[in-house]
Amino acid sequence: MEVLAEQRQQMIMEMFSDSKVVKLKDICQQTKCSASSARRDLQILEEQGSLVRIHGGAKAKHDLQREMDMTGKSTQNVSAKDRIAQLAAAKITDEDVIFLDAGTSTLAVVRYLRPEQHLTVVTNGVIHASQLADQGIRTLLVGGMLKNTTKAIIGTKTVRDLQRYRFNKVFLGTNGVHDEYGLTTPDPEEAAVKQAALGQAEEVFVLADGSKFDAVSFVKIADLEQVTLITTDIPRVVFDKYSRQTNILEV
Incomplete structure (x- = not known):
């Protein structure tokens, strides 16, 4: 069954609970979507401020740029x-x-x-x-x-x-x-x-x-x-x- 874009994006964000970095190939495997669909999902989530895309996947935005004094x-x-x-x-x-x-x-x-x-x-x-x-x-x-x-x-x-x-x-x-x-x-x-x-x-x-x-x-x-x-x-x-x-x- 095809997974809707909104569902995929929710699944992507849930993947961060198990790993600090989410790889594109793992998104494709878990949501059963193409690489191009996964990239579009990551772009949308990045625009929403939920993550930052990195080479081959994504990382939660707050972890990427946060630094303690x-x-x-x-x-x-x-x-x-x-x-x-x-x-x-x-x-x-x-x-x-x-x-x-x-x-x-x-x-x-x-x-x-x-x-x-x-x-x-x-x-x-x-x-x-x-x-x-x-x-x-x-x-x-x-x-x-x-x-x-x-x-x-x-x-x-x-x-x-x-x-x-x-x-x-x-x-x-x-x-x-x-x-x-x-x-x-x-x-x-x-x-x-x-x-x-x-x-x-x-x-x-x-x-x-x-x-x-x-x-x-x-x-x-x-x-x-x-x-x-x-x-x-x-x-x-x-x-x-x-x-x-x-x-x-x-x-």
Whole structure:
């Protein structure tokens, strides 16, 4: 029996209760419609503000673009972030030049850095720079515009500053880790900063607790193959799926 367009669209929205990302092929299979009909449904739902189309499917709009401020993020998954930070810090060797992305996952790394390591730390995080200076660690804060919510320095000047440097290791946070859509974040300008740092690195580590897996946000940062993931508390089936594409260090 043919499913009416309104029914299909309701079925599509119900699919989001089981998955954070709905793929076009799954819509066609579940609603028994053609790809062109599914695309029209997604266009209508996007115009209604219910979702945002992405390559090969769609993601709920509010999840794609929503971003907590630093206060809100700092209360989430604190224990997991701390364990991830300890493993990340263990990857740093004496006299390394590193980049610490703005964000609470990378901020947790700061407390494990020591002056006697003789590090040079470049960051676009204002809070990061302050804490690093308090610990007596050589710190460079890149220039640019301050984003009030995340206390990150962003913009074209930030990207230009980063392109002047070379890093032994880069540590990034992310809002989403997905086996098809890669690493994503809500803000295009923060994504540009992460991409600039990644392009100047010998090694790139992405710090992501279990809540970030199978999630997709608005702007792509990089493919999984470009980084090493440091994580904890992920099910074995998730570990196995993502380890096919990238190196995973699990606490």
